[in-house]
Amino acid sequence: MPLTDYQGPSASLTNFGRSILSIRRDQVHSMENTREPTAQEVELDAFQRLVADRFHDLSAVGSNELLSLSWVRKLLDVFLCCQEEFRVLLLNNKGYMVRAPMDRLISEFFERSVKALDVCNAIRDGIEQIRQWQKQLEIVLCALDNQRSLGEGQFRRAKKALIDLAIGMLDEKESNTAISHRNRSFGRNNAQKDHKSIGHFRSLSWSVSRSWSAAKQLQAIGNNLAAPKGNEIVATNGLSLALFTMSSVLLFVMWALVAAIPCQDRGLQTHFSIPRHYIWAVPILSLHERILEESKKRERRNACGLMKEIHQIEKCARHMNELTDFQFPLTEEKQGDVKQRVEELRGVFEAVKDGLDPLERQVREVFHRIVRSRTEGLDSFGRAMQHD
Template identity: 70%
Template sequence: MPATEFQQSSSSSSSSSSPSFGFSILSRRRDQVHSHSMESPPAGLENELEAFQRQVADRFHDLSAADSGELLSIPWLRKLLDAFLCCHEEFRAILFNNQPYLNKPPLERQISDFFERSVKALDVCNAIRDGIEQMRQWQKPLEIVLCALDNQRSIGEGQIRRAKKALIDLTIGMLDEKESSTALAHRNRSFGRNNLHKEHKSLGHFRSLSWSVSRNWSAARQLQAISNNLVAPRSNEILSTNGLNLAVFTMSYVLLFVMWALVAAIPCQDRGLQTHFAISKQFLWAGPILSLHERILEESKKRARRNACGLLKEIYEIEQCARHLNELVDNTQLPLPEEKERELRITVEEAGNVCKSLKDGLDPLERQVREVFRRIVRNRTQGLDSTGGGD
């Protein structure tokens, strides 16, 4: 049995008021006569470990309660990163409080594996920051469209021409690296081949950003590397480490899921969602994580999202607004008919709301990704020092 009997309560609630844990392996072992030289677990360790498992469960239960309109939005991603940082800090405290046990097998190897996964997660953080910067570049032509069409008494030929050019730049900028210009032309027929050829040079602007990962780096392969050999500890291993390896396993799984969700949402090189999540539901936190994994996969299979460069809600809204605006301004007759002008102004207002979401949300999101990066580095440095791995 891979957990301290982390049986989910029959109640759907995971609050501390309801009994969520049965007798643990460690509790049963503590009541037995020790026939080996294994040291008794320090006082309070079992409660500390159970509190950590409960916090992970509570955090992800809250995240999984998001409705379809909130899931994979910038606010939801920020909530996800906040959950990671809180769980990571408690995990760091557990390691710090139990340093004498960290350099004994099999825990020493398991902690070393966790730190290796953490290093791979740093690359994912860098790629996500690149993706956030890409989204800032998309924001610029969207702002030009707003400047051209919003708050105008009358919309003339000059405003329409300026908006068209900005929409072409925006669509080319959102072109996924896997897609060709032919696919773009097919998807946005009204741009026309000539316009696409003329404006294709704009693609260089969006691709000329300073990338912090190599051009052949793959998010899908990185996630696969993080998930390799990630298996729940056996009962005898839990006993031999006083349950500490269970905390290491839990934090490893949280790390994997958070990186996977970021890759699913934000544009990055060679995105792939094929990572397999197989975990026993005996863990309190397994249910909400598996539920989120399934919901995100279902979102990726929707027809409108299959070829998206990211599943972030705001990316979808940008694409929808850009497509609708392009249909409205393409081959339009001036002056605009009253009904068409009203529809255009409504769509421009929607684009303004998306632009505001990006303006308000991208900077705080990037700061959180940076903080995740820093915390991982700090924890790894302290952990290696504690186990002697930094010598």
Template identity: 70%
Template sequence: IHSMESPNGSTGQEIELEAFQRQVAERFRDLAPSDSDDLLSIPWIRKLLDTFLCCQEDFRVIVFENKSQLNKPPMDKYITDYFERSLKALDVCNAIRDGIERIRQWQKQLEIVLCALDSQRTIGEGQFRRAKKALIDLAIGMLDEKESSSSVAHRNRSFVRNNAQRELRSLSHFRSLSWSVSRTWSAARQIHAIASNLVAPKTNEIISTNRLNVAVFTMSHVLLFVVWALVAAIPCQDRGLQIHLSVTKQFVWADPILSLHERILDESKKRDRRNSCGLLKEIHGIEKCARHMNELTDSVHFPLTMQKEAEVKERVQELALVHKAIKDG
């Protein structure tokens, strides 16, 4: 029943609902990148959102065509629960919007570094001081909001110049004031609320609703996974990622969604990603390039040797590639 494999003589509604589940499965299979580096990149996130919108549109058509059944039990509860989950997802989207704005601010800091260390002209001490200040501001912006100032400084000592740590301690509290969500709001709790009581429909309810509740269950899981993936990728307040997707592989779309869920969790467990403010590939690129630039600027003495200047220009080119990826995204 759960796999929606209809026998011969299926009604038009059964065929439509079966097709919906197959389409969801195919779309999420298409999201599995052949190259692991593409996972959680900006293009992948765009594709994820496109997938969600396509699924949502198909679901909207199903709901519209079956309006007469939505006020009858148990469908009334299924559809009400879905709308409540959608409202919770909108709250998460507000926090995600803040995270995207953060990334835009980091992009501006990258632009300052790139302008200061423009490879088309001779690099002087003034340009280096300007680049160093931008790198410090970038480091401050990427601090994890939840951490206390002392633990933040400890966690990011490899990322931030030692002589900037006092400034980091005094400014680390500033970040939380700019979020549009309250200080007690938690993305992790919100996702757990979306996942709460999301269980597979019972056989008798599947029969009584002509399988319409399976479509709601399917779309609820699509919503849950997409919101969870966005929180994993984008800076967000209290980004706890440990959530259990309670769905069996009897559903045709379960395997591709569970596979993506597992791959993202594996990514979050990598040593260089555990303390990241977001798993977005481009954020990792910013952290890596900025760390290299910080290490380089600490070792620079003027006048620059030809070897050191060549090294600076190489690092600037790496930073330019990351900046372009964010700008184009």
């Protein structure tokens, strides 16, 4: 479905596909379709609108910006925004959460969110892997940039760094394994100040194991994820639809992170069972299709990550490597070629250098927000059950 089918924020409540209001009207066969919506109905439909609007903005980018570092950071901003609105929505309706079938649906959602924590850990390892490549780029720049004259020694040093870079980008499994054993993820450094909110999640705050698979983890997050039926939506006062919406957002965001950033056993075959009549489905499915198309391009098929800057590193390193086998002393023309390639390399280096730390902070925030939301939800719903 083209993006032009998306109606934007001005769409009325009755145009939200199978909205909560229209489903309820169908169920009761009411002839009076002009009644005022309840505050809860408005709140739930507003959540659907928020998700649609934010993902529409994400999908509006051109192909040159899709999967760039800045786009991935926007994706995480969107997730955090949706997660916060969803958290508030649940807390405002916690009395419904202990009733069937919501008690089962909310339990399934929290299990999916726990599985997403491992994806966050794997992405942290992938970011660290990109940092190792950044160090090799820096060696090349130090060897060849701002030199009055380029000699054989500088080229030898640059050549070694480029070889190390090529090996690191090709040997994905071994590189990830080494990083997993060398680094710890989100829980350890902040264990003292976050121990109350993390609690029993400490076992999940380590880097992923050697046998961990991103593809299998995404499959586990998506297992049994299906749109609620009309009678389920009515029985839960629309909350089951909000749960399906947030579960779909969670699955897509984790899938997109795995697509963009190096992970163990990356796989993009995850199926998205999202009916297109939900307005937020249009931009999400559009992004899913565009990212899949990107992965099928000849130059991207064997990439360890689809992030734009990773592709730029590969291209710059390949071009630079072609310039390191020269006869010395270099002619002015050859020195000019080298300087041009060095400038290209510096542009990629600066983009990665400026973007990785903020990206890691966002992934860390996603991890902790999921932990806090689940802990808060379980505590709140437990108290509601006691009062019942």
